[in-house]
Amino acid sequence: MCLSVPGKVISINNEVAEVSIGGAIVKASILLVDNLKVGDYVLVHTGYIIQIIDEEQATETLKIIQDMQND
Amino acid sequence: MRFIDEYRNKILIDTLLKNIRAISRKKIRLMEICGGHTYVIKRYGIDNLLPHNIRLISGPGCPVCVTGISFINNAVKLSENKNVIIATYGDLMRVPGTKKSLANARSEGANVQIVYSTLQAIELAEKYRDREIVFLGIGFETTAPATAAAIIKAQEKKLKNFTVYSAHKIMPPAMIALIDQGIAIDGFIAPGHVSTIGGAKMYNQIFKKYKVPIVISGFEPVDILQSIYMLVKQIEENNSEIEIQYKRAVTFDGNLKAQEYIYKVFEPSDDYWRGLGIIEKSGLSIYKDYFDFDATKKFNIVNENNVENVACRCGEVLKGLIYPYECPLFQKICNPENPIGACMVSSEGACQAYYLYGN
Numbered sequence: 136m137c138l139s140v141p142g143k144v145i146s147i148n149n150e151v152a153e154v155s156i157g158g159a160i161v162k163a164s165i166l167l168v169d170n171l172k173v174g175d176y177v178l179v180h181t182g183y184i185i186q187i188i189d190e191e192q193a194t195e196t197l198k199i200i201q202d203m204q205n206d
Numbered sequence: 207m208r209f210i211d212e213y214r215n216k217i218l219i220d221t222l223l224k225n226i227r228a229i230s231r232k233k234i235r236l237m238e239i240c241g242g243h244t245y246v247i248k249r250y251g252i253d254n255l256l257p258h259n260i261r262l263i264s265g266p267g268c269p270v271c272v273t274g275i276s277f278i279n280n281a282v283k284l285s286e287n288k289n290v291i292i293a294t295y296g297d298l299m300r301v302p303g304t305k306k307s308l309a310n311a312r313s314e315g316a317n318v319q320i321v322y323s324t325l326q327a328i329e330l331a332e333k334y335r336d337r338e339i340v341f342l343g344i345g346f347e348t349t350a351p352a353t354a355a356a357i358i359k360a361q362e363k364k365l366k367n368f369t370v371y372s373a374h375k376i377m378p379p380a381m382i383a384l385i386d387q388g389i390a391i392d393g394f395i396a397p398g399h400v401s402t403i404g405g406a407k408m409y410n411q412i413f414k415k416y417k418v419p420i421v422i423s424g425f426e427p428v429d430i431l432q433s434i435y436m437l438v439k440q441i442e443e444n445n446s447e448i449e450i451q452y453k454r455a456v457t458f459d460g461n462l463k464a465q466e467y468i469y470k471v472f473e474p475s476d477d478y479w480r481g482l483g484i485i486e487k488s489g490l491s492i493y494k495d496y497f498d499f500d501a502t503k504k505f506n507i508v509n510e511n512n513v514e515n516v517a518c519r520c521g522e523v524l525k526g527l528i529y530p531y532e533c534p535l536f537q538k539i540c541n542p543e544n545p546i547g548a549c550m551v552s553s554e555g556a557c558q559a560y561y562l563y564g565n
Contacts, residue, residue, distance in 0.1 A: 138242050138425070138554075139348070139399045141209040157207045164325060166355050167464045176209060178402065178455055181295070181345075182323020183352045185464060186402045186455045188209060193454035197212060200432060204221045 139180040141188060144173050154179055209454065213426030222431040223255055230438045233259045235390055237526050239381065240397035241268030241554025242425055248563035250427045252434075260438065263526030264556035266380050266479060267397050269345040269373075270297045271524055271548040271555050274478040274512035277373045278303035281342055284371070284505060285316035291334060292318040293327035294342040295349075301548045304513070324356035331360065331368040340501045343372040347403040350374045350490055351464035354471035357492070357499045371501035372492055375477055377404075379488035382412045387482070389525055393419040393437040395430065398452040403468075405460025409448050417446045424452035471496050478512055480548065481521030518547035523556050530560040537561060 142156035152165050154177060164183045165171050176188040212218075238244055244264045247253055253262045266272050282303050285292045292308065299309045299320065312318040317337075321327050327341040343353040353370055360368040377400050385391060396409065401422045409420050419440040423433035433451040440446055450456050468490065477489025492500040501507060514521065518540070519533040530536050530549065540546040542558055549557035 139402070141207070143208075164323070164352075164355065167351050167461060167467065169463055178399070180399060181349055181352050182325055183355065185348065185351070185399070186461060189454050193209060196432070196451070196453055197218070197428075200218045200221055200428065203225050204217070 139178040139185060141176055142179055144171060144175045144177055147171060147173060152184060154184070210426060213424065213428040215428060218428045219431060222428065222435050226260075226431070226435050226438055227257055229442050230257050230260060232441060234392040234438070234441055235261045235263055235526075236393045236395055236434065236437055237263050237265045237384070237391045238395040238430075239265040239267040239377065240400065241271070241552065241556065241559075242399070243267075243395055243397070243423065243430060244556050245554060245559045246425055246427060246430060248559040251563070252427060252430055256434065260434070263391075264523065265384070265526055266482060266524040267346070267377065267400070268524070268549065268552050268554040268556070269349070269375070270301055270552035271520060272375065272479040272481070273298075273301070273344055273373045273548065274480055275304060275514055276478070276510045276512045277371075278307070279305075279510065280507050281371065282306055282308060282311045284340055284501070284507070285311045285318050287505075290317065290338045290340055291330060292316070292340050292342065293321045293330055294318065295344065296320045297552050297554075298342055298344060300545060300551050302515070302545065324352045325359070328356055328359055328363070328365070328368065331365045332363070335367060337367060338504075339368050340505075341368070341370045343370045343374050346375055346377050346397070347400045347408075347468070350472065351403060351467040354467040357471050357496055358467070360499055361496070369499050369501035369504050370492065371507065372472070372490060374472065374490035375479065375488055376474065376490060378408050378412055379485050380479055380482060381409075382415060383479075383482050383485045383488070384525060385412075385416050385418065387525070389527065391418060391526070392441055393421070395433050395437065396420050396422040398422060398424050398429070398456060401450075401452070401456045401460065403461050403464045406448050406450050406456065406458045408460065413446075413448050419446045420448045422448075422450045422452050422456050424455065480512070480514065481524035515546060520547035520549040520557070523549050530557040533557070
């Protein structure tokens with residue numbers, strides 16, 4: 136129940152966004168997030184977008200591990 | 207898929223394992239609170255890749271597992287009311303009640319519908335105006351905002367036939383209860399999506415009380431190994447902090463809008479957790495302004511005592527006291543096809559994860 140999957144917002148219409156999750160299109164409510172834009176990567180949980188993924192932080196997390204390799 | 211594939215990268219996994227091995231000396235027990243984490247740990251065999259001095263134990267973060275049997279019994283009873291349509295997430299269907307599960311009740315003619323989202327429950331209420339739709343609200347901080355949003359939506363739409371039977375719970379009081387009850391935990395792998403909503407700040411209270419290292423983790427193997435590395439580092443350096451590994455989704459403050467929804471509709475109340483008993487202010491009850499949408503009020507639901515199946519050791523599994531294979535029922539008469547206890551029913555239950563992916 137706490138599984139939440141990342142997908143990309145492809146359209147927003149009133150309170151509902153269409154999100155592409157690995158190519159499958161799901162409809163998700165946008166009620167729980169602010170400032171959502173088409174193209175954002177989001178976490179969808181039980182039919183609601185619960186977070187917009189911070190792409191900069193995602194890259195940073197991976198970089199920390201890549202840097203460990205070089206130590 | 208983006209934000210998944212890169213976190214399953216073998217080179218990164220090897221790097222993390224090498225670095226964990228390089229710094230890990232102490233014999234430690236780390237608890238992954240979330241059943242979603244347990245599933246990934248077992249599926250990828252992460253526990254077997256770690257040095258022997260690091261033990262991973264599962265925690266109470268499986269909503270279906272911690273929900274008391276009295277809730278199931280009450281839901282079954284409601285489903286047998288001909289005016290009622292029960293709307294529920296699929297996970298609850300096969301959880302055994304004292305006499306039967308919701309799936310059993312449905313096979314006997316009760317109207318129980320599986321929904322993927324609370325909004326589908328609202329649609330049912332609009333479609334069947336002459337029936338009472340009761341949504342079974344279960345889950346932690348992650349699902350509670352969706353239930354709250356549905357209640358607010360029902361109020362906007364002036365729906366008179368929609369109520370929620372809430373077993374929603376919040377996680378930090380249960381983490382405190384675990385340590386209060388004497389469970390030895392050297393560090394918490396904290397739940398990523400619960401924390402997406404609540405933010406790192408939600409652990410301030412437990413941290414203040416017990417100074418236990420906490421790392422909020424994502425759900426891919428790289429995430430979990432990085433979180434373990436961060437915990438090991440803290441412990442080896444005699445340090446303790448609340449850290450966020452899952453920074454792409456979790457901030458210090460969390461999703462404030464979702465929190466607003468939760469605390470508009472719910473208020474913390476004492477609640478029962480399988481294995482842990484009643485924990486103060488660990489549940490979410492519907493706030494008085496929304497009593498019209500509270501199934502316990504509309505149907506006068508009374509909570510019975512939670513008399514669990516004595517042979518099932520789900521309660522001890524949920525506290526990390528035993529591993530699933532230490533239960534005498536495990537794999538013998540209890541399996542995902544015929545679950546005796548809730549920990550075997552849910553895909554987030556430790557017993558099911560151990561059953562599917564081995565000990």
